[in-house]
Amino acid sequence: MSRTIANVLKYAVLLVAVFVILFPPYVVILNAFKGNEEYAKSSVFDFPKSFAYLENFSTVFHRGDMLQAFSNTGVILVLSVLGNVLMGTMVAFALGRFNFKLKSWILGAYVAATLIPSVTTQVATFGIIKELGLFNSLYGPVLLYLGTDVVQIYLYLQFIRHIPYDLDENAMIEGASLFRIYRSIIFPLLAPATATAIILKSISIYNDMYIPYLYMPSQKLRVVSTGLMNFVGVNSAQWNVVCAALLIILIPTTILYLIMQRFIFSGIVSGSVK
Amino acid sequence: MFAMSYKVQRYVILFSFLTVPLLLLAVFSFYPAIYLAWLSFTSWDGYSPEKAWVGFNNYKEIFTNADIFSVFSHNVVYFMGGIVQNILALFFAVLLNSRLRGRNTFRVLLFLPYILNSVAIAYMFTYVYDAQNGSLNALLTSIGLESWIKSWLGDAGIVNYSLAFISMWKFMGFNMVIYLGALQSIPGDLYEAAKIDGAGPFKSFLYITWPSIIKIVELSMLLTVSGALEVFDLPFVMTKGGPAGASQTFVTKSVETAFNFSNYGLASAMGMVLLCIVVLVIFVQRKLILRGEE
Numbered sequence: 001m002s003r004t005i006a007n008v009l010k011y012a013v014l015l016v017a018v019f020v021i022l023f024p025p026y027v028v029i030l031n032a033f034k035g036n037e038e039y040a041k042s043s044v045f046d047f048p049k050s051f052a053y054l055e056n057f058s059t060v061f062h063r064g065d066m067l068q069a070f071s072n073t074g075v076i077l078v079l080s081v082l083g084n085v086l087m088g089t090m091v092a093f094a095l096g097r098f099n100f101k102l103k104s105w106i107l108g109a110y111v112a113a114t115l116i117p118s119v120t121t122q123v124a125t126f127g128i129i130k131e132l133g134l135f136n137s138l139y140g141p142v143l144l145y146l147g148t149d150v151v152q153i154y155l156y157l158q159f160i161r162h163i164p165y166d167l168d169e170n171a172m173i174e175g176a177s178l179f180r181i182y183r184s185i186i187f188p189l190l191a192p193a194t195a196t197a198i199i200l201k202s203i204s205i206y207n208d209m210y211i212p213y214l215y216m217p218s219q220k221l222r223v224v225s226t227g228l229m230n231f232v233g234v235n236s237a238q239w240n241v242v243c244a245a246l247l248i249i250l251i252p253t254t255i256l257y258l259i260m261q262r263f264i265f266s267g268i269v270s271g272s273v274k
Numbered sequence: 275m276f277a278m279s280y281k282v283q284r285y286v287i288l289f290s291f292l293t294v295p296l297l298l299l300a301v302f303s304f305y306p307a308i309y310l311a312w313l314s315f316t317s318w319d320g321y322s323p324e325k326a327w328v329g330f331n332n333y334k335e336i337f338t339n340a341d342i343f344s345v346f347s348h349n350v351v352y353f354m355g356g357i358v359q360n361i362l363a364l365f366f367a368v369l370l371n372s373r374l375r376g377r378n379t380f381r382v383l384l385f386l387p388y389i390l391n392s393v394a395i396a397y398m399f400t401y402v403y404d405a406q407n408g409s410l411n412a413l414l415t416s417i418g419l420e421s422w423i424k425s426w427l428g429d430a431g432i433v434n435y436s437l438a439f440i441s442m443w444k445f446m447g448f449n450m451v452i453y454l455g456a457l458q459s460i461p462g463d464l465y466e467a468a469k470i471d472g473a474g475p476f477k478s479f480l481y482i483t484w485p486s487i488i489k490i491v492e493l494s495m496l497l498t499v500s501g502a503l504e505v506f507d508l509p510f511v512m513t514k515g516g517p518a519g520a521s522q523t524f525v526t527k528s529v530e531t532a533f534n535f536s537n538y539g540l541a542s543a544m545g546m547v548l549l550c551i552v553v554l555v556i557f558v559q560r561k562l563i564l565r566g567e568e
Binding site for chain 1: 278280283284286287288291292294295296298299301302303304305306307309310313366369372374380381382383384385386387388389390391392393394397398399401402404407408409412413416443447448451452454455458500503504506507510511525528529532538541542544545548549552553556
């Protein structure tokens, strides 16, 4: 009996939490499908007359240049993630397979770097990007996202420790070069960690607003975050249209998340719980 | 390459694999930090070629100008929110670690906010909090709590709590998934043994669960603390620090000082103060961890 009560309580608490989580997006969904007049007359909790009313979405695509924003984000994402995976696996190979004097210093440097509040140091970073001629260019943010970070390194080091060193030795007996060992043995075997690294990095790049805002003010170079900021700035009076814009941005990641959730959870857990 | 001995290859690999990543680290993390340290002793305005040395004036300004330092009280709200967030995360992790139908569905739903675009989240909540059209006030009206209606972003006494709630909403699931992972790594027979010895659920939490996850709790708290000290996105996008500076955080204040008031020297000093505080907090926390281990 007391067990049933405990279970009922558990579900009640969880349902409250789910309500709090889903309430904001639920209201956005309801109002994204309402015309201007319908929006003005209805309450925020009323269902739209029809979920087939897609006028707001086409308004967003026309006025907001969303396709451009998605493609800019896509280019930055692909280039940064590619470079990032390369850097991450290379550093992990060097630190995970060899012993040398500077090793602990290098790890320490990566830990120290995470302590530096990055928003405040942009004053100096800005000067470097300008000197390199990468202001108002997609490659500026790419360069800033490219570097590996301590979370990624730990994730890879954890994995590389579980790849038996016998594999390397056998390859050496057969005369493989160290580069060949990295490319044909270590890199492919790190794939599960790479999947996690890609997901985590993609989430952080997709969510970042400040770097594109600072380094790519040009209208043609808007990414999803800055494009949305601009769009809402201009259309903030029309909440129904803003809701449509929000949905356009939220739906793709939500779908990806639902498909890849197992990867994401196992990755986050193995990356942080040692 | 094939002709090289492994000893030579080792040097070649170490050099070629580490040079570029370390160069990036030096150029985009350490050089800016050092440059920032130097700027903090000047009165640079952001464009003129000369950067006049002013010694510790900027630092004096930070600690004596109440306008600047009092902003930290806004960060404190996020810090408290972060603590509540971790307690909730641990609570839900324990809940979802028990045998429960549909626990994966709950995990997926509670983690969802973490993967959503943060600018989109900011606007979604602008809509929730809006005084006239907002869904929160509409909800309160519909359940008969009209007296609770507030201008959630327009009231100087509330705005920081409204914003801090959003970051709890976004990050609670992330902490929860990490705690859940830690809980699942505790061997189940420990609990069986405790049960046989007559320990209730509270005692087994205190003597088995808590000691096994203390390190993860510390790690999460560390991220929470530095996150709370460096809050920037939400006030920047949603309120621009308003109303009348009530939702400024230390970082939005320093960005404003640099880019709107062209006082890069002072802004840099603020960045350095923030860096020192983060390091100090982490140092204190590590001391606490080490003491806990003895």
